[in-house]
Amino acid sequence: MALTNDPREAARGRADNEAAQGTALVTSPARIEIPDSAPSDDDLLAPFGMEEHPTGGFHGLLEVIPTKADLVIDLIRANSLWPLLSGLSCCAIEMMSTATSKNDIDRFGMFPFRASPRQADVLIVAGTLTTKMAGPLVRLWEQMPEPKWCVAMGTCTTSGGRFKRSYSVVQGVDRVMPVDVYVPGCPPRPEGLIYGLLKLRELVMARRGQWRTYVDRGPQRVAWEGDVR
Amino acid sequence: MTAVDPETRIPDPIDLDRGEEARLRAAAGLAPPSAAAGSEYAGFELVGVPDRPLQTEREREMYTLEEGEMLLNMGPQHPSTHGVLRLVVKIRGEMVTDLDPVFGYLHRGIEKLCENATYTTVLTYVDPMDYLASMHNEHAPAIAFEKLFGIQAPRRAEYIRALVVELNRVFSHGLMIGFLALDMGGLTPILYSFINRDDVVELLAAISGQRMLFNFFRVGGVNWDVNDEFLSRLGTWHGTVMKSIGDNEKLITENEIFKGRTRGMGILSGKQAIAYGVTGPNLRASGVPFDVRKAHPYSIYDELEFDVITQQSGDVYARYLQRIDEIKQSLHLIDQIMDKMPHGPVQAQVPGIIRPKPGRAYGAVESPRGLYSVYAISDGGPTPYRFRMRDPSFISLQVMPMLMPGHLIADTMAIMASLDPVMGGVDK
Amino acid sequence: MRLLVERFPETARDLWTDEDTVEVQLPRDAVVETLRTLRDDPEFGFFMLADAAAVDYGIGHHFEVVYHLFSDRHPAWLRVRVPVERANPRTPSVTSLWTGAMFHEREMYDMMGIVFEGNRDLRRIYMSPDYRSFPQRKDFLLPDDAADSSAAGVNPLERPETWDLTTFSRELTSSAATYPPPDTQVDVPAEAYPHGQESADKSRPA
Numbered sequence: 001m002a003l004t005n006d007p008r009e010a011a012r013g014r015a016d017n018e019a020a021q022g023t024a025l026v027t028s029p030a031r032i033e034i035p036d037s038a039p040s041d042d043d044l045l046a047p048f049g050m051e052e053h054p055t056g057g058f059h060g061l062l063e064v065i066p067t068k069a070d071l072v073i074d075l076i077r078a079n080s081l082w083p084l085l086s087g088l089s090c091c092a093i094e095m096m097s098t099a100t101s102k103n104d105i106d107r108f109g110m111f112p113f114r115a116s117p118r119q120a121d122v123l124i125v126a127g128t129l130t131t132k133m134a135g136p137l138v139r140l141w142e143q144m145p146e147p148k149w150c151v152a153m154g155t156c157t158t159s160g161g162r163f164k165r166s167y168s169v170v171q172g173v174d175r176v177m178p179v180d181v182y183v184p185g186c187p188p189r190p191e192g193l194i195y196g197l198l199k200l201r202e203l204v205m206a207r208r209g210q211w212r213t214y215v216d217r218g219p220q221r222v223a224w225e226g227d228v229r
Numbered sequence: 230m231t232a233v234d235p236e237t238r239i240p241d242p243i244d245l246d247r248g249e250e251a252r253l254r255a256a257a258g259l260a261p262p263s264a265a266a267g268s269e270y271a272g273f274e275l276v277g278v279p280d281r282p283l284q285t286e287r288e289r290e291m292y293t294l295e296e297g298e299m300l301l302n303m304g305p306q307h308p309s310t311h312g313v314l315r316l317v318v319k320i321r322g323e324m325v326t327d328l329d330p331v332f333g334y335l336h337r338g339i340e341k342l343c344e345n346a347t348y349t350t351v352l353t354y355v356d357p358m359d360y361l362a363s364m365h366n367e368h369a370p371a372i373a374f375e376k377l378f379g380i381q382a383p384r385r386a387e388y389i390r391a392l393v394v395e396l397n398r399v400f401s402h403g404l405m406i407g408f409l410a411l412d413m414g415g416l417t418p419i420l421y422s423f424i425n426r427d428d429v430v431e432l433l434a435a436i437s438g439q440r441m442l443f444n445f446f447r448v449g450g451v452n453w454d455v456n457d458e459f460l461s462r463l464g465t466w467h468g469t470v471m472k473s474i475g476d477n478e479k480l481i482t483e484n485e486i487f488k489g490r491t492r493g494m495g496i497l498s499g500k501q502a503i504a505y506g507v508t509g510p511n512l513r514a515s516g517v518p519f520d521v522r523k524a525h526p527y528s529i530y531d532e533l534e535f536d537v538i539t540q541q542s543g544d545v546y547a548r549y550l551q552r553i554d555e556i557k558q559s560l561h562l563i564d565q566i567m568d569k570m571p572h573g574p575v576q577a578q579v580p581g582i583i584r585p586k587p588g589r590a591y592g593a594v595e596s597p598r599g600l601y602s603v604y605a606i607s608d609g610g611p612t613p614y615r616f617r618m619r620d621p622s623f624i625s626l627q628v629m630p631m632l633m634p635g636h637l638i639a640d641t642m643a644i645m646a647s648l649d650p651v652m653g654g655v656d657k
Numbered sequence: 658m659r660l661l662v663e664r665f666p667e668t669a670r671d672l673w674t675d676e677d678t679v680e681v682q683l684p685r686d687a688v689v690e691t692l693r694t695l696r697d698d699p700e701f702g703f704f705m706l707a708d709a710a711a712v713d714y715g716i717g718h719h720f721e722v723v724y725h726l727f728s729d730r731h732p733a734w735l736r737v738r739v740p741v742e743r744a745n746p747r748t749p750s751v752t753s754l755w756t757g758a759m760f761h762e763r764e765m766y767d768m769m770g771i772v773f774e775g776n777r778d779l780r781r782i783y784m785s786p787d788y789r790s791f792p793q794r795k796d797f798l799l800p801d802d803a804a805d806s807s808a809a810g811v812n813p814l815e816r817p818e819t820w821d822l823t824t825f826s827r828e829l830t831s832s833a834a835t836y837p838p839p840d841t842q843v844d845v846p847a848e849a850y851p852h853g854q855e856s857a858d859k860s861r862p863a
Binding site: 131167 | 783784785790792797
């Protein structure tokens with residue numbers, strides 16, 4: 001199996017890959033062979049000298065699982081999403097409540113609320129975003145290293161909420177930065193935030209091994225350009 | 230959808246820092262960039278200086294640096310500041326010489342929104358003001374509107390109001406203790422505080438339906454009567470609350486490190502506190518027995534027995550002790566309220582859209598942070614003509630430039646946490 | 658209330674009272690001296706400034722600065738109303754009496770544009786320094802939907818012209834922080850502006 005970090009290569013398939021690199025002149029599509037039955041675990045594991053143990057688990061000469069490094073790294077990422085310790089207003093209290101004893105998102109590997117954006121994976125925008133705070137918040141977002149995710153917590157951050165008519169409130173945080181998960185509620189209960197973060201984990205798992213394409217989603221700050229004039 | 234002219238495009242904040250430092254330095258009245266200009270650290274000490282000409286006398290005093298001084302910017306995103314408070318600190322070595330708080334990062338224009346909302350919906354808008362004391366936020370406008378409208382809430386409603394605001398006070402003071410310890414590096418007390426807080430908000434959710442922004446008060450009463458779930462939760466909580474408070478007390482009160490870092494820190498005298506408009510526990514910790522519940526009794530507080538608790542020393546430790554004492558006082562008040570609570574309706578007869586006669590009314594309550602008051606003007610229409618809220622933590626933060634000089638940087642956070650500001654109330 | 662009439666026969670006007678408030682109106686020139694007497698005289702003893710607020714009575718009318726005072730010798734709040742001209746919104750600062758009036762006055766300046774003479778830190782406190790409107794005035798209309806309204810002052814983030822850092826100090830350096838500027842100020846009732854369609858902000862660049 002070719003180890004590659006580029007998901008586009010992986011997606012195109014071997015034949016296209018060779019064609020793109022000029023190593024093969026034939027560009028006709030590869031033949032598709034439909035197997036009679038799905039290969040069993042034993043067939044897959046046999047080349048590595050492994051077999052499935054009757055009581056579960058794998059036993060064999062070589063106790064490794066062949067895979068792509070990206071898949072493993074993203075699996076680790078999905079299970080240790082570290083949020084940024086950044087609260088804007090009311091929702092921040094519920095965010096803290098989510099982190100402390102009663103609700104305890106340490107169970108999902110999400111507890112260490114990092115004080116520095118350089119060490120954080122998830123930006124939980126907890127509370128009303130005002131126009132004065134928008135600049136610093138975008139700056140925080142840009143200081144976070146890729147891959148990074150954004151959770152909009154509360155109605156104010158999803159749409160402006162009860163302050164939508166105000167003269168100083170940004171009507172939805174998605175006007176200034178991309179958002180991955182919206183958690184409605186004013187404020188959402190801690191269970192709601194946990195559900196949102198688990199949804200984010202599902203999203204990370206669904207994009208396993210593809211975060212480069214995920215990063216290539218275009219310019220980050222397009223929201224207010226020509227948006228409302 | 231029109232494209233944005235590149236000339237008027239929003240400048241990137243990073244560009245502002247790196248590219249225009251010479252111009253900004255000149256604007257700020259500082260010396261031109263030093264030999265470090267062009268290096269990676271050029272303009273580093275510029276952090277915190279406003280990127281514009283200085284406007285006022287006080288601003289020039291604050292942002293003009295002498296030899297050996299530098300500015301340190303904390304916030305608006307800072308792990309220790311409560312919310313989006315930004316402090317620009319002028320330091321000489323480790324010693325703070327001056328301080329300028331910068332507000333407005335959470336300004337949502339609540340007063341303006343309230344002037345465009347009907348009297349009933351105003352009570353919804355004021356909830357996120359001081360978001361650790363939502364019940365008090367609703368209490369003051371309810372009092373003011375009832376004066377405007379000339380109605381009286383039923384007695385049972387008044388008792389329920391007093392009950393929920395005292396419950397709110399318990400968890401608000403409890404969280405202050407946790408935050409104070411957290412800002413000085415102790416992580417455990419905040420866990421105990423949040424256990425207590427989650428118990429109380431579930432209790433209040435049982436009666437109001439919401440965990441945090443309760444929206445429980447109505448003009449002329451309250452939304453719901455007490456129910457079975459509330460009463461059973463109250464009984465359970467009442468049996469355990471002293472344990473969680475006591476756990477915190479055991480950890481903190483006689484802790485040598487805590488005492489060493491809080492005694493004699495940020496001493497605020499009673500006269501200074503009055504001059505600066507400080508109210509609430511911070512004022513009482515300085516020895517001034519001012520409590521709105523006694524000074525201008527509202528609701529049913531003239532029927533309850535309690536004394537105004539004061540401390541003498543006025544330092545951070547006294548403000549901590551004041552909170553502990555007030556929690557115990559609130560529990561005592563809750564006992565009295567539950568004993569005396571009469572039967573009856575909880576909501577007066579009020580029309581759907583309230584149109585009070587033209588007039589003015591002032592309603593003040595004692596919130597966990599001090600005097601929280603509402604000044605409402607009616608012009609006879611369905612919305613208040615002017616709706617003004619006085620938030621105690623906004624005014625209390627004025628003492629910081631006076632308290633901080635002479636203390637170390639690490640102590641600024643302890644002093645700030647002892648004032649217990651909530652940025653939702655500060656910025657409205 | 659009787660004391661007020663006895664002690665300030667010339668200045669105190671429009672006395673009024675309800676169940677827990679005594680209200681008095683003072684002229685702008687006498688406010689500092691009268692408040693000093695109210696604070697220091699043991700007969701009054703209004704030692705605490707509870708609140709200071711500004712009220713806008715609309716275009717063609719006046720502003721008003723309202724102080725609420727607390728005394729431990731009288732069973733009522735004292736409300737002092739000070740009218741301020743709309744064309745020249747200036748009034749003396751009371752920071753010499755209560756240092757804590759500083760933030761109150763900064764807020765009133767930010768929200769209403771009232772200039773307090775003698776306040777040594779009069780700058781915007783909530784809005785960013787380059788903001789050019791005074792949001793709590795009655796001619797500042799909230800749009801019904803800010804997204805497609807032409808109302809000025811809404812969401813400076815979406816109006817990049819407000820980010821021009823050279824224009825922000827105009828209102829302070831110019832003569833009086835009047836808003837709208839005196840040359841464009843006309844006495845039109847507020848109803849003349851249809852909501853959301855036509856902005857009352859004349860200072861908005863075309």
